[in-house]
Amino acid sequence: MKRFFGKVRPAEPRVSEAERELFGGPLRYDMGWSRHENATLDLTMRSALRQMPGLVGAALRMAWNADRRALFVVALSEIGQGVAAAVGLLAVNAVMHALLGDGTATERLHALLPGLLAAAAVAVVNSALAGWSTAQAGRLEPLVERIATTQYLAAATAVELEAIDDPEFRRLIDIAQYGAASARRMISCCVSALNSTISLIATAGVLTVLHPALLPMLLVIAAPRGWGAMRVAQERYVSMMSWIEHVRASRLIGNLLTERTAAQEVRIHAVGPFLLDRYRGMARSAEAEQERLATSKAVTEWVASALSGLATAATYGAMIWLIMSGRMGLAVAGTAVIAVRSGSASLGALVMNVNQLHEESLYVRDHSRFLTEAAQRAIPTGGAPLPERVAEIALDAVTYRYPDRDAPALDKVSLTLPMGSVTAVVGENGSGKSTLMKILSGLLLPQEGTVRWGDAHVRDLDRAEVYGRVSLLTQDFQRWPVTAAMNVRIGRPEHRAEPEDLRPSLDYAGAGPIVAKLPDGLQSLLARMFRGAIELSGGEWQKMGLARTHWRSATSTADSILVVDEPTSALDPEAEIEAFDRIRRLAAPHRAVVLVTHRMSGVRHADRIFVLDQGRLTEQGTHAELLAARGRYAAMFTAQADQYAPVPPAVPHPASPPAPAVTDPA
Numbered sequence: 001m002k003r004f005f006g007k008v009r010p011a012e013p014r015v016s017e018a019e020r021e022l023f024g025g026p027l028r029y030d031m032g033w034s035r036h037e038n039a040t041l042d043l044t045m046r047s048a049l050r051q052m053p054g055l056v057g058a059a060l061r062m063a064w065n066a067d068r069r070a071l072f073v074v075a076l077s078e079i080g081q082g083v084a085a086a087v088g089l090l091a092v093n094a095v096m097h098a099l100l101g102d103g104t105a106t107e108r109l110h111a112l113l114p115g116l117l118a119a120a121a122v123a124v125v126n127s128a129l130a131g132w133s134t135a136q137a138g139r140l141e142p143l144v145e146r147i148a149t150t151q152y153l154a155a156a157t158a159v160e161l162e163a164i165d166d167p168e169f170r171r172l173i174d175i176a177q178y179g180a181a182s183a184r185r186m187i188s189c190c191v192s193a194l195n196s197t198i199s200l201i202a203t204a205g206v207l208t209v210l211h212p213a214l215l216p217m218l219l220v221i222a223a224p225r226g227w228g229a230m231r232v233a234q235e236r237y238v239s240m241m242s243w244i245e246h247v248r249a250s251r252l253i254g255n256l257l258t259e260r261t262a263a264q265e266v267r268i269h270a271v272g273p274f275l276l277d278r279y280r281g282m283a284r285s286a287e288a289e290q291e292r293l294a295t296s297k298a299v300t301e302w303v304a305s306a307l308s309g310l311a312t313a314a315t316y317g318a319m320i321w322l323i324m325s326g327r328m329g330l331a332v333a334g335t336a337v338i339a340v341r342s343g344s345a346s347l348g349a350l351v352m353n354v355n356q357l358h359e360e361s362l363y364v365r366d367h368s369r370f371l372t373e374a375a376q377r378a379i380p381t382g383g384a385p386l387p388e389r390v391a392e393i394a395l396d397a398v399t400y401r402y403p404d405r406d407a408p409a410l411d412k413v414s415l416t417l418p419m420g421s422v423t424a425v426v427g428e429n430g431s432g433k434s435t436l437m438k439i440l441s442g443l444l445l446p447q448e449g450t451v452r453w454g455d456a457h458v459r460d461l462d463r464a465e466v467y468g469r470v471s472l473l474t475q476d477f478q479r480w481p482v483t484a485a486m487n488v489r490i491g492r493p494e495h496r497a498e499p500e501d502l503r504p505s506l507d508y509a510g511a512g513p514i515v516a517k518l519p520d521g522l523q524s525l526l527a528r529m530f531r532g533a534i535e536l537s538g539g540e541w542q543k544m545g546l547a548r549t550h551w552r553s554a555t556s557t558a559d560s561i562l563v564v565d566e567p568t569s570a571l572d573p574e575a576e577i578e579a580f581d582r583i584r585r586l587a588a589p590h591r592a593v594v595l596v597t598h599r600m601s602g603v604r605h606a607d608r609i610f611v612l613d614q615g616r617l618t619e620q621g622t623h624a625e626l627l628a629a630r631g632r633y634a635a636m637f638t639a640q641a642d643q644y645a646p647v648p649p650a651v652p653h654p655a656s657p658p659a660p661a662v663t664d665p666a
């Protein structure tokens with residue numbers, strides 16, 4: 001019994017060997033975000049029905065905002081169809097009475113004509129109303145999907161970077177993407193549910209008028225089917241939730257096999273057949289879950305149909321008893337049979353629609369949950385205006401810890417960046433350099449300590465204004481799949497520019513020759529995924545990125561900061577020297593330049609150098625001061641300088657295996 005009527009639970013995961021090997025264990029969605037929200041995934045029928053009005057209301061509100069005239073027309077035509085159904089039944093009743101009444105066959109045929117004509121007229125009106133409703137609903141649905149998608153995208157782009165780094169929130173972003181299409185489908189479900197409800201009310205009214213016992217009978221027939229459909233939907237949803245990570249991982253493997261970046265290793269290392277085999281393994285375990293679901297659905301539907309069949313037999317039995325005992329006339333019974341049939345069809349359709357509404361509403365609920373959580377984690381809007389002149393940006397005892405980490409990535413870091421200065425930050429991998437850059441840019445807010453622009457605390461400032469003053473060039477800067485001109489202009493997209501306006505930025509970055517080589521110059525499309533588009537090399541892209549950064553800096557005169565994180569990783573030695581030189585030239589009286597790099601040659605001319613070690617600032621000073629101090633910086637600098645020393649240190653040769661002894665055949 002518990003199997004059918006207990007709470008729907010995810011099936012015990014069967015871990016495929018491929019999952020264990022590639023990902024270290026089963027990839028299952030742990031419903032963590034619902035715990036995070038202090039709400040367990042509540043999938044009882046009662047809670048479904050309780051939440052339904054709110055979710056239907058939300059979908060209808062979207063429809064109302066999208067096109068209220070269309071919504072009004074849909075509602076009107078659906079109500080019209082319900083009324084037509086009732087009138088049709090009354091016409092059928094009149095026909096029955098005429099057919100089973102007194103008089104000769106000809107008289108009875110004459111008597112039933114008005115009823116027949118009325119039924120035909122009702123059918124014509126009904127189909128006209130149905131067409132009208134379909135046309136308007138078809139117009140409404142894409143609008144609702146667009147509104148929901150826009151809400152989703154706007155919320156996703158407005159959250160703090162910390163939320164994007166949070167795996168729980170990322171999962172919620174993934175799941176919520178299905179909500180927009182579900183909101184669209186909810187509109188058609190709502191229309192169908194309204195249609196079934198109105199025709200059911202009409203049928204129920206007619207049945208009650210005919211005989212009070214007929215209505216409960218109708219409900220008894222439909223109830224098991226409703227239960228079955230809802231349970232199947234819940235099982236499907238729980239399964240989809242618990243397998244979402246698995247689906248994502250399979251998709252990831254599929255993408256890796258076809259991605260251009262992985263293509264070389266896929267071939268040379270024979271990763272292709274290896275991953276393909278693991279892909280098959282994961283697909284097999286997903287297929288086993290699909291099979292389990294299909295079997296469970298078949299059993300549930302069979303039980304529901306059996307119960308519904310028993311109820312139908314009982315209903316007809318009761319009707320025969322009512323006729324035999326003289327409590328119901330034959331004409332009434334005839335109409336009742338038709339009414340019960342059409343009523344149970346309406347009820348069945350209503351149950352199916354409510355069930356589908358329920359299923360879609362689960363996804364819409366994720367969408368609205370995402371919007372709520374995204375709103376809580378959104379970058380605050382408003383705040384104090386940022387003065388044009390701030391003289392310096394200062395960090396005071398800044399500590400930052402990533403949500404899932406114990407050790408802080410930055411530990412009580414204090415530093416000052418005066419306008420017009422060039423500051424370098426060096427340190428080993430994982431020492432906290434990139435985190436410091438994110439704090440300086442306002443992308444992350446410190447948990448302890450303060451970041452000030454002049455006298456104003458970043459926390460109190462209008463963040464959009466802070467971002468407006470930051471130029472960012474990171475090693476993984478975005479390679480936008482748009483034209484070369486737009487790849488530069490997108491550094492400050494709201495600033496309109498003709499291609500000639502971008503020339504100084506291209507020349508500054510040394511990207512002029514790259515553009516000159518492109519078939520359509522600045523109008524060339526830089527995206528391999530489109531036909532006729534061009535792909536640049538890593539170093540060429542880096543120059544385009546530098547041009548973009550220059551364009552962004554050049555379009556602002558207020559005090560600002562330029563953050564450059566490993567800008568030369570793909571450049572050849574000559575280009576690297578040039579790039580560092582260019583970055584230094586970006587220093588201006590109203591700009592503070594911060595440079596993060598492992599290339600020590602690039603930092604020696606900085607006004608001030610900071611050394612980070614495990615999140616702490618351990619050394620600071622000019623190049624000469626730090627060399628003299630003979631600390632970590634001096635060690636790192638000397639190690640790199642030695643690489644370029646005239647007499648390279650001896651490189652040990654790999655030991656060669658001993659040659660097999662050759663015996664003279666003679």
Ligand SMILES: Nc1ncnc2c1ncn2[C@@H]1O[C@H](COP(=O)(O)OP(=O)(O)OP(=O)(O)O)[C@@H](O)[C@H]1O
Nearest residue numbers: 165402405409427428429430431432433434435436
């Ligand atoms: N999104 C994140 N979530 C959790 N931990 C992170 C995240 N980003 C960085 N870390 C951790 O914070 C610490 C500092 O990382 P950060 O990227 O700032 O170092 P880095 O000095 O820039 O390293 P590299 O020179 O390798 O780029 C590391 O231990 C890293 O594992």
